[in-house]
Amino acid sequence: MSASQPDTDQVKVRAPGKVNLALRVGGLRSDGYHGLATVFQALSLFDDLSARPAAPGSYGVSIAGDQAHLVPADDTNLAVRAARLLASRHGGEGRYGVDLAIRKTIPVTGGMAGGSADAAAALVACAALWGLDINPDELRVLGAELGADVPFCLLGSTALGHGRGDDLVPVLSRGGYHWVLALPDIELSTPAVFRRFDELNPDADPTPEPVPPALLEGLASGDVRLVAEHLVNDLEPAALSLAPHLADLLDAGRSAGALASIVSGSGPTCAFLAANEDAAVGLSNDLNALGLCRTVRRASGPVPGARQLG
Ligand code: C5P
Numbered sequence: 001m002s003a004s005q006p007d008t009d010q011v012k013v014r015a016p017g018k019v020n021l022a023l024r025v026g027g028l029r030s031d032g033y034h035g036l037a038t039v040f041q042a043l044s045l046f047d048d049l050s051a052r053p054a055a056p057g058s059y060g061v062s063i064a065g066d067q068a069h070l071v072p073a074d075d076t077n078l079a080v081r082a083a084r085l086l087a088s089r090h091g092g093e094g095r096y097g098v099d100l101a102i103r104k105t106i107p108v109t110g111g112m113a114g115g116s117a118d119a120a121a122a123l124v125a126c127a128a129l130w131g132l133d134i135n136p137d138e139l140r141v142l143g144a145e146l147g148a149d150v151p152f153c154l155l156g157s158t159a160l161g162h163g164r165g166d167d168l169v170p171v172l173s174r175g176g177y178h179w180v181l182a183l184p185d186i187e188l189s190t191p192a193v194f195r196r197f198d199e200l201n202p203d204a205d206p207t208p209e210p211v212p213p214a215l216l217e218g219l220a221s222g223d224v225r226l227v228a229e230h231l232v233n234d235l236e237p238a239a240l241s242l243a244p245h246l247a248d249l250l251d252a253g254r255s256a257g258a259l260a261s262i263v264s265g266s267g268p269t270c271a272f273l274a275a276n277e278d279a280a281v282g283l284s285n286d287l288n289a290l291g292l293c294r295t296v297r298r299a300s301g302p303v304p305g306a307r308q309l310g
Contacts, residue, residue, distance in 0.1 A: 027204035065104030111265030156305025174222030228259035
């Protein structure tokens with residue numbers, strides 16, 4: 001193919017990161033997971049993935065982006081595992097092949113489902129590239145085998161999650177929400193944060209508290225202040241106990257005018273909800289100037305789940 005011709009064989013997919021507006025966590029279950037009751041919102045912080053045909057049985061991946069060095073570019077990569085899983089359920093890994101290229105924007109090990117977004121993108125891209133007859137529900141079932149957040153990265157928008165977080169129901173949500181995300185210069189491993197949760201809550205019932213009804217009311221009516229008042233993350237004390245200086249960052253966001261500050265998922269990303277877009281611009285400038293974190297991003301939600309571009 002000449003350089004001037006478009007690469008018609010290439011499939012491009014964009015997948016969002018997420019923030020948990022509510023993350024209620026129950027005790028450890030016998031399967032090693034925790035019972036969750038959560039409200040996900042997909043945010044306009046995306047990873048882009050392109051998939052090109054490769055020889056049967058060949059599965060490769062390359063990673064770009066400022067945190068690319070933190071992501072394995074081998075068979076342990078969640079996107080490669082997604083491609084292999086999809087192939088194995090549709091005739092065998094030796095029947096298909098793919099070269100994946102991922103451009104990461106979602107923070108790596110940041111509590112925003114970056115790895116799950118890549119797996120979701122790979123499922124959508126490979127299904128299209130290989131011409132598989134597979135519907136969104138089937139893709140979500142496959143996604144759940146790869147990670148608890150993968151089904152939500154496929155679905156997008158706003159959803160209530162139960163079970164491991166992968167049993168999803170869409171939630172009515174009006175309006176747009178403007179977030180500032182502060183990315184600290186540390187990583188927190190999700191299993192380590194859940195383990196610390198267990199240490200802090202040795203008697204937790206496996207059934208979590210329900211998500212706050214007022215949060216769902218706020219989303220349904222598009223009342224950003226009501227939503228802000230009822231953001232909750234049961235993993236926050238565990239994340240703060242592993243990374244105490246995150247408390248300074250959360251306080252700084254509140255002082256700079258955020259309606260609410262919360263650790264995103266298992267952290268360490270801290271998410272600040274702003275009253276509107278102008279407030280988010282001001283807040284991100286103020287947080288940047290404080291120099292308490294590696295970088296500050298703005299994002300809005302909700303946005304759709306993993307989808308093909310072009
Ligand atoms: O499913 P995923 O691989 O993304 O989850 C990463 C880790 O987070 C799990 O290995 C587990 O330690 C923890 N986790 C959990 N309960 C959940 C979801 C995740 O304990 N519901």
